[in-house]
Ligand SMILES: Nc1ncnc2c1ncn2[C@@H]1O[C@H](COP(=O)(O)OP(=O)(O)O)[C@@H](O)[C@H]1O
């Protein structure tokens with residue numbers, strides 16, 4: 230039981246900065262602060278929906294958790310183990326437990342490999358066939374994503390967008406991961422196909438007790454699949470909590486604006502809040518609260534001091550908001 234209660238994934242104060250280089254000496258003159266101090270935890274079998282405007286750092290955060298981007302500071306712990314601090318062999322083993330599903334399956338599946346090769350490449354590399362033939366293993370994975378074995382000797386381009394996304398999910402599952410980072414996995418698909426892929430992800434989560442980090446700009450999809458939701462703005466988390474609490478009674482002015490643009494079941498339709506200006510560049514973030522230049526409620530004090538930390542609302546434990554104006 231104790232194992233179950235401890236978060237399976239712990240992300241603490243993670244920063245990912247990309248250097249900007251200039252001049253003949255190629256010197257670092259500034260940094261793009263794509264992810265700038267993000268913390269959260271995730272339990273086995275649970276889904277965290279990650280939302281926020283394009284460029285706020287969602288993909289970079291997902292990649293950093295999987296060890297695909299160098300973390301400038303902070304820690305990512307799986308089952309209490311910090312994998313940035315592990316020797317390479319052990320790190321490879323841990324990394325296997327976390328896989329990514331991308332928005333564009335066309336780009337993430339090697340076009341020169343057959344489905345059989347695509348689905349068993351990782352199994353061969355990690356020596357995980359355990360007595361199964363490659364055909365048996367690939368057939369089992371295809372069945373998991375609702376496809377027939379007649380797909381085995383075909384190439385990715387011969388399939389529709391929805392089927393290709395099923396193949397990339399099968400490929401991600403091949404190494405028996407515990408965590409899938411799904412980065413806009415249905416955004417490129419037709420609406421009718423989106424629901425099928427979402428249902429597949431829900432079924433697989435139950436069957437294999439998977440955890441998901443589900444990145445999407447479609448809040449209605451996030452609502453269906455997530456238990457927890459986190460709202461990102463300019464490399465920071467501004468609001469986080471149970472999906473009903475955040476979506477039905479958003480407290481951060483940014484979340485309120487984001488949600489005012491879409492109808493959410495359970496929340497009365499209100500006035501659409503139009504934010505002034507655009508998200509500033511993460512290479513030159515504003516001082517104080519990162520949202521203050523666009524915030525309809527900002528006061529003089531919001532433009533100074535440290536970035537406001539995420540704090541639990543007194544009336545709603547577990548619902549966290551990073552705003553000085555809320556108590
Ligand atoms: N490899 C990179 N080098 C430099 N800047 C990057 C790189 N990847 C992402 N960025 C920048 O980091 C910020 C966050 O990007 P990203 O994580 O892709 O946001 P999102 O997925 O929320 O749209 C953006 O300003 C983007 O331009």
Ligand SMILES: [Mg+2]
Pocket residue numbers: 287288289
């Ligand atoms: Mg992205």
